[in-house]
Amino acid sequence: MFSLLKDRTVLRRDILASLVVFLVALPLCVGVAVASGVPAELGLITGIVGGLVVGCLPGSSLQVSGPAAGLTVLVYEAVKEFGLGTLGAIVLVSGVLQLALGAFGFGRWFRAISIAVVQGMLAGIGLVLVLGQVYAMADTAQPSGGLGKVGGLLELLVGIVTDTTALTAFLIGAGTIAVLVLWPRLPARFRVLPGPLAAVGLATGTVFLLDLPVAKVEVQGLLESISPPGLGAFGELGTIAAVGTVLAFTLIASAESLFSAAAVDRMHDGPRTDYNKELMAQGVGNTLCGALGALPMTAVIVRSAANVQAGARTSLSRVLHGLWLLLFAALLPAAIGVIPLAALAGVLVHAGCKLIPVRDLAPLWRDHRGEAVILVVTALAILVTNLFEGVVLGLLLAVVKTAWEISHLNVDVRELTGGRLVVTITGNATFLRLPRTMEQLEELPKDRPIELDLSGLRHVDHACRVALENWALRHNDGGTEPVRMNPPVAESGRSTTAS
Structure with missing residues (x-):
C-alpha cells in the first residue's frame, strides 16, 4: 500500500x-x-x-x-x-x-x-x-x-x-x-x-x-x-x-x-x-x-x-x-x-x-x-x-595559457671558490621560456669556468636542447674556459643524450 x-x-x-x-x-x-x-x-x-x-x-x-x-x-x-x-x-x-x-x-x-x-x-x-x-x-x-x-x-x-x-x-x-x-x-x-x-x-x-x-x-x-x-x-x-x-x-x-x-x-x-x-x-x-x-x-x-x-x-x-x-x-x-x-x-x-x-x-x-x-x-x-x-x-x-603556466623555468647562478660558476636550471624547458633563458645565459662571463647543472629539469623540448647545445659551443669557441653540462642535455622522451 x-x-x-x-x-x-x-x-x-x-x-x-x-x-x-x-x-x-x-x-x-x-x-x-x-x-x-x-x-x-x-x-x-x-x-x-x-x-x-x-x-x-x-x-x-x-x-x-x-x-x-x-x-x-x-x-x-x-x-x-x-x-x-x-x-x-x-x-x-x-x-x-x-x-x-x-x-x-x-x-x-x-x-x-x-x-x-x-x-x-x-x-x-x-x-x-x-x-x-x-x-x-x-x-x-x-x-x-x-x-x-x-x-x-x-x-x-x-x-x-x-x-x-x-x-x-x-x-x-x-x-x-x-x-x-x-x-x-x-x-x-x-x-x-x-x-x-x-x-x-x-x-x-x-x-x-x-x-x-x-x-x-x-x-x-x-x-x-x-x-x-x-x-x-x-x-x-x-x-x-x-x-x-x-x-x-x-x-x-x-x-x-x-x-x-x-x-x-x-x-x-x-x-x-x-x-x-x-x-x-x-x-x-x-x-x-x-x-x-x-x-x-x-x-x-x-x-x-x-x-x-x-x-x-x-x-x-x-x-x-x-x-x-x-x-x-x-x-x-x-x-x-x-x-x-x-x-x-x-x-x-x-x-x-x-x-x-x-x-x-x-x-x-x-x-x-x-x-x-x-x-x-x-x-x-x-x-x-x-x-x-x-x-x-x-x-x-x-x-x-596552459603551456605557458606549466613551462616554469628558473635559472640560478652561484659562484664557488676559485671563481667557478654553477648555473642551475630547474623546471620545464620549453620554447615559450627560451628567449628569456638564453638572454640570462648569454650575459654570463666568458672567462670563467661554468658548470651547467641540468639535473633539476623535468622536461626539455627539442628547441631548448638545440639552443643549449649551440650556446655551449659558442661559449667554448669564444671563451677561455669550457662549459660543462651535468648531465648532458637530452630531450624528454629520448633515450640518447647529446654530447
Missing part, C-alpha cells in the same frame, strides 16, 4: 513538473525559431522530439532538451548562408557525429574544455543575440555581422524615435523584458505561471486589446513545416564553410548539453548522468530533428532547472512535456499566430543578457586574470567573426 501511495505521489509530481516545463518551453521554442529565421513550428518540433524521444533515452534522467538560445546565432547564419533546405542536412550529420562521439566514449572529454572558453562562447552568443533581437524588438531587419549590428544601433535609435510603429513594437518588447526582470521579485502567490509565459501572455493581451500595429508570428501548420532534406542538400555539405558549420553544431551542442548535465546533477540527489549515453541521446534527437528539417537541439539549463525545481522525480516529466507541446501545436496552432514578434524578441534579449557573465568578470579578473582574458577575447572574436572561429581562437588561447 505504501509503495502504491509512493508511486502515485511520484506520478503526480512528475505530471505537475511536466506542465511547468511545458509552460516554460512553449514561448522559448517559438522565440528561438523566429529568431533563427525559420518557421515557429520548427522550434516546437524540436521541443517535441526532445521530450518524446530524447526523454525516453538513458543518460540524464531530469535534463530537458529542445531548441536553445545558445544556437540561435549559428542557426541564423547557417540558414542565411546555406538555406533552410540544407539546415536539416547539417543537423542530421551533426547528430550522427554526436552518436559516434558518444559510442566511442568521447562524452567525458567534453568536461575537459576550459570553462573560460565556454563562458566566453556563451557571452559571445549573448552579445550577438542581444544586438540582433534589439532590432527585432522594433520590427526592423537586423544588419549582417556583429560589427554591422553595433554600427547600426544609432540608426535604429533614430528610427525608433521617429517612427511610431517601430516605437510601439519596441515598447512592447521593452515591457516584456521589464516583466521578466520583475517577475522573480513578486510574491509567490502571483508567480503561478513561469516568467516567460506570463511576459509573452501580457504582451499578447496588450496588443490584442489595444489593437496595436505590430508584426506577429506567421503560422504555417505543424505538418506543413516538416521538410526532410533531399539528396541535393547533403551534396552542399562538401564545402569548407559547411564542414565548419557541422563541426560547430556538433561541438557546441554537445558541450552545452554536457555542461548542462553537470549543472543539473548538482541540483538533485537522483541518478548521476552517464555522459556518453547522454551524448548519444542528443545525437539520436538531432538526427531525427535533421530528418524532419527542424532546429538542432541541446539540453537546456532553463527548462532543466524548472523541471528539478518543480519536483520531478523521473524522466516521465520531460516525456510528458513533449506530449503537451505536441497537443498544443496540433490542436491550437492559431494561438501561435497572435503572439507579437517584439515580445519574443524581448524574451531572447533577456535570455541573451543572462548569458553574459557581467558579475563574474571582476572577481575572475582579480583571481584568474588569464582566464578573464580568454573569456573576453573569445566573446569579442565571436562578435567580430563568427561562432566557430571565435571558439577555436578561445581554445587556442587556453592551450597557450
